Amino acid sequence: MNTHPMTKVTIVCEAFARESVLRLVESVGAHGYTLFAVEGSGARGVRPADIQEFSNIQVEVILQPPAAEQLLHRLQSELFAKYAMVAYASEIQVLRPSKF
Amino acid sequence: MNTHPMTKVTIVCEAFARESVLRLVESVGAHGYTLFAVEGSGARGVRPADIQEFSNIQVEVILQPPAAEQLLHRLQSELFAKYAMVAYASEIQVLRPSKF
Amino acid sequence: MNTHPMTKVTIVCEAFARESVLRLVESVGAHGYTLFAVEGSGARGVRPADIQEFSNIQVEVILQPPAAEQLLHRLQSELFAKYAMVAYASEIQVLRPSKF
Amino acid sequence: MNLDLLGILGANLLSPAVLFFVLGCVATLVRSDLKFPEPLYTALTIYLLTAIGFKGGAAIADAGIGRVWLPAAAALLLGTLIPLWAYPILRWAGRLRPVDAAAIAAHYGSVSAVTYIAATNFLRQSGIAFEEYCAAFLAVMESPAIVVGVLLGRILASHETGTADLRSALRQSLHDALAGRSVLLLVGAMLIGYLSGKRGMEATSAFFVAPFQGILALFLLEMGMVAARRFGDLRQAGSFLLVFATAFPVANGFIGAAIGWGIGLSVGGTTLFAVLAASASYIAAPAAMRLALPEANPTLYLTSSLAVTFPFNLTLGLPLYALMARWWHGTP
Amino acid sequence: MNLDLLGILGANLLSPAVLFFVLGCVATLVRSDLKFPEPLYTALTIYLLTAIGFKGGAAIADAGIGRVWLPAAAALLLGTLIPLWAYPILRWAGRLRPVDAAAIAAHYGSVSAVTYIAATNFLRQSGIAFEEYCAAFLAVMESPAIVVGVLLGRILASHETGTADLRSALRQSLHDALAGRSVLLLVGAMLIGYLSGKRGMEATSAFFVAPFQGILALFLLEMGMVAARRFGDLRQAGSFLLVFATAFPVANGFIGAAIGWGIGLSVGGTTLFAVLAASASYIAAPAAMRLALPEANPTLYLTSSLAVTFPFNLTLGLPLYALMARWWHGTP
Amino acid sequence: MNLDLLGILGANLLSPAVLFFVLGCVATLVRSDLKFPEPLYTALTIYLLTAIGFKGGAAIADAGIGRVWLPAAAALLLGTLIPLWAYPILRWAGRLRPVDAAAIAAHYGSVSAVTYIAATNFLRQSGIAFEEYCAAFLAVMESPAIVVGVLLGRILASHETGTADLRSALRQSLHDALAGRSVLLLVGAMLIGYLSGKRGMEATSAFFVAPFQGILALFLLEMGMVAARRFGDLRQAGSFLLVFATAFPVANGFIGAAIGWGIGLSVGGTTLFAVLAASASYIAAPAAMRLALPEANPTLYLTSSLAVTFPFNLTLGLPLYALMARWWHGTP
Ligand SMILES: Nc1ncnc2c1ncn2[C@@H]1O[C@H](COP(=O)(O)O)[C@@H](O)[C@H]1O
Ligand SMILES: Nc1ncnc2c1ncn2[C@@H]1O[C@H](COP(=O)(O)O)[C@@H](O)[C@H]1O
Ligand SMILES: Nc1ncnc2c1ncn2[C@@H]1O[C@H](COP(=O)(O)O)[C@@H](O)[C@H]1O
Numbered sequence A, B, C: 001m002n003t004h005p006m007t008k009v010t011i012v013c014e015a016f017a018r019e020s021v022l023r024l025v026e027s028v029g030a031h032g033y034t035l036f037a038v039e040g041s042g043a044r045g046v047r048p049a050d051i052q053e054f055s056n057i058q059v060e061v062i063l064q065p066p067a068a069e070q071l072l073h074r075l076q077s078e079l080f081a082k083y084a085m086v087a088y089a090s091e092i093q094v095l096r097p098s099k100f
Numbered sequence D, E, F: 001m002n003l004d005l006l007g008i009l010g011a012n013l014l015s016p017a018v019l020f021f022v023l024g025c026v027a028t029l030v031r032s033d034l035k036f037p038e039p040l041y042t043a044l045t046i047y048l049l050t051a052i053g054f055k056g057g058a059a060i061a062d063a064g065i066g067r068v069w070l071p072a073a074a075a076l077l078l079g080t081l082i083p084l085w086a087y088p089i090l091r092w093a094g095r096l097r098p099v100d101a102a103a104i105a106a107h108y109g110s111v112s113a114v115t116y117i118a119a120t121n122f123l124r125q126s127g128i129a130f131e132e133y134c135a136a137f138l139a140v141m142e143s144p145a146i147v148v149g150v151l152l153g154r155i156l157a158s159h160e161t162g163t164a165d166l167r168s169a170l171r172q173s174l175h176d177a178l179a180g181r182s183v184l185l186l187v188g189a190m191l192i193g194y195l196s197g198k199r200g201m202e203a204t205s206a207f208f209v210a211p212f213q214g215i216l217a218l219f220l221l222e223m224g225m226v227a228a229r230r231f232g233d234l235r236q237a238g239s240f241l242l243v244f245a246t247a248f249p250v251a252n253g254f255i256g257a258a259i260g261w262g263i264g265l266s267v268g269g270t271t272l273f274a275v276l277a278a279s280a281s282y283i284a285a286p287a288a289m290r291l292a293l294p295e296a297n298p299t300l301y302l303t304s305s306l307a308v309t310f311p312f313n314l315t316l317g318l319p320l321y322a323l324m325a326r327w328w329h330g331t332p
């Protein structure tokens, strides 16, 4: 397949972290992101999705592997302590590598 | 990258299966989950998302690979026959393996 | 694990593309899909999710690798120019390969 | 009397509620992109259940519990018995699997809140007075049949089930029956209406009473879409179920009208009692069956309750049950 | 007369509807975190279309179809012709690509339901009577221009398109035009209002009529946010489009007022006719263009219809079209 | 007077608003599957804030700004001072970390719009007149305490923070305070109510006024569920905070009543002033703290404001503050 490896970073976090996360995503050079509301449960308890302010979001960002690494590390150093948050990377294949 | 392999199990199923699935997720030792409402179509027809009771959910669980294997197999043996359901595993990279 | 490799194609696009994308998904032989509304930002600007007609959707389709390849290429040749859209493939493991 | 039937039938068919239901069916059939987002559906449900419960509670406070408990007990009993009568018909006349017969029986013993609400609407439009406290019967009739249906299904159908399993399934069904959102909202709002009395009613009637009929109409637009989506499964359900899904409600309606008249309800209240007996659950019962009898085939019970009985009751059933009520009261 | 313009202009600008629209613009401009969730937007749309259709249908029943069909035919014709007049202006005066000219032409021939609804609100607040059945003109004017625009775009712009493609695109546009949610809700509710008549109206007016103006105000808060998000694209649209997006509606409004007067509508009805001619679609037309003319640039047609024409009509246009209506009626 | 307390206490506890709140708590405690979808919560919030703001603005127009600015300035001052008084208590009597003390102090200086709205509801039900323009005090009291709390937390608690950081955190807090959705809706709707005056009010009162109490009741159902979810954290919060979360509001309410009486408000207005002083924010303040003082422990401030102070004020507080108002007015 004429596809190119790229990294997708997924961030699940409380909605309060939205601005901080998007700022970070932009600052590592990502060209875009996708975001949606989710419910969840984790170390910081159950987070139902009925009040926007108390709920979770999932942010998915496709980037070049080095930028993904940078994003993960900055998430860890700057935001993990402050917010309920999970972040992980996965390998994907895209068609237009220049887009990311 | 100083990241660690982990498995993400994704379950797409009818909303009725919610409690059964979450019970299973807990019983294999997962420390958390993320959940959101989705529409879908599959072997059991189209499932639009207008009535909560008739709609689908997607559950995403990050766990250690052996626990993921266990989760998939118990889904297959205990729930696949009863509910409209799709489940799959994918490899991801996380920063704090002890969290999962 | 007694699992089988399969490909998941993820398509993030403007809601207007819904019918065109689902038609394509069907025509490459997929047996199902999962779909949900998302917000996003990309080359064509920020797409908030308050008006259905102006918002984004994310479509996830599990298929055999060759069908996935076909889907990606037809997305590229038929829809990439017309709609705000991102598409990518990732490898997953399923239990019932005959389902897809 | 025939003419009269035509009269109230026509009035019902031309009411905004029924017409919006039809519009919803049309929307699905012409593949319109009209969709009610899930939160809107949920919001409308919460509103309708709360409003009907609240008005019911205020009416109980007005009438005194003394006048309500007997008919409520009768309603509860009726809800428990209907599945026991439905099961043999479905099992032997319909040759359905035991688990499917049990699941369908549960649906017809339970009730459809929306049908009840549409019935109050119909009575109001037809100028027939009714006891607002009948909402209490709606509340007590939702769950018993579901529990009976689960018991039937587990005992008669599943061989693999031990007693422990049965007990846990029952406990789950009972919890869901009592803490499930529809019973909780209905009974809770009823208590609130009862406790807050006239003053509470005055304060909130611009919300719970005035816009009620319009909101119901909008909700039935959505229900039309939901029901019509199941029309495609009619063939799969088979002709026995189609007949059952219209004839059985009529029979139950007739019995319900007899009981309503026997326990001293007005013509309007008798109609509502008949409607409760005739209506089939299509939300609470399916949810319970998916959990407690997952081996039962959803197409069978959903198609008959949602795609046949519900539209039938809404359009032809309501006027028919009103006639039955008049007939028992000797005022045809 | 000048003074009068200022009077009704002020009344319009200080109405809750317009002020909430402005508040929405402000919310976007100060980057407030205020957001309307999508289901709320959809719920408000369903309510507004249903309410306006329902009232329109009841009004047609009242007036008799005989009085409605001629002006409705005129409205339909006008909707078909406006794009044919818009296209050359956009193509040659504006030097736009054929496909962009066709797409924009479709927007201006079609109508904005919200602008129409705001106009009825404006007339009510100004104490100007109008024919409620004008909602029928709204219903018939949404689609023709879209079909014409698609045809123009396909025939004049795309060279790669064969006849089969053209036919399938047309079939799709026609289906979407007739089964699309806005036309379906509007026409469906109109039929329901027509069929259920006075009684239906009485039963539901506490929902469809009483809270209407407040709900519209809330909806315009959201529309203000949506429109203001496009303000950033104004530069990209270019100065020709900015002028077009205000001058063209005024010209169409003048013609619409003439026709409204000519076919015997009251001053209020004439105003509404002018408003329909002047308004530009920003929901149905963009959706159709994305599907049928995806090569057209959305920034151009969305910015002009949503960020210029809509706010212009809402604030300055409505009083202006009312004045035009008075002028044609000789009662300035 | 004791008897009187029991009277209005009973009336409050048996109002639909409070009973629906209790029902919400019950729903959570029995693990019901009842859930309000997020868009419904947001829609209800938008409605309540807009309605209360709109009515407030119309009342200001009626009373004249001259009568409003002095009490508004007093409210603003009080909001600024309460955190300065709360901080030492929390820090030294409660032995909380500086950042937690600052965060909690911000919550108690700020206000809960829902508590205020429930208070107007309570007064209306009790037949106590009040100045509708008190909504202006609600608007000015939300933000100052948040800014003060952030300053306290940053200056007294964080050692790593430089001046640049502090300034940017303050700028962010100020922006969020002024452009945040609650202040924007409240102040915006107030301006609209002020500008559109009597006519605007007439046009929209069937939406903004009539159904208000019922919608509030429904909203409190949801708030009961949200508050009860935090009951499990009560132990974690510790007994000091439990005492603080009831005693501190009562003390502030007493001071607020004194000031309200001192600046010449009626008994009803004095009650509302006391309620504002007593109430604690549980939406705006937590959001601001998560952003500006993320090191503070959310369990502490959310549990005390949402799970203790809010229910306390709603049930026992409102009648108590009304009594305080009467006491200061010498009409017990
Ligand atoms: N093991 C997990 N699998 C999937 N999602 C998780 C997991 N743990 C946490 N999450 C998500 O991340 C959010 C924050 O996690 P936490 O900080 O652990 O409370 C949770 O609310 C979940 O939505
Ligand atoms: N091939 C597929 N790709 C993505 N999602 C699927 C697929 N098949 C099924 N699903 C999802 O899983 C749900 C249940 O599937 P089923 O049991 O096949 O009806 C569907 O409603 C879809 O949301
Ligand atoms: N780098 C990215 N990472 C994740 N999602 C993206 C990215 N770029 C674009 N998207 C999503 O795809 C949609 C369309 O992208 P575009 O065509 O670039 O505007 C956006 O609205 C986002 O939801």
Ligand code: NA
Binding pocket: D082, D107, D108, D109, D110, D111, D112, D276, D277, D278, D279, D280, D281
């Ligand atoms: Na029944």
Ligand code: NA
Binding pocket: E082, E107, E108, E109, E110, E111, E112, E276, E277, E278, E279, E280, E281
């Ligand atoms: Na037009």
Ligand code: NA
Binding pocket: F082, F107, F108, F109, F110, F111, F112, F276, F277, F278, F279, F280, F281
């Ligand atoms: Na306070």
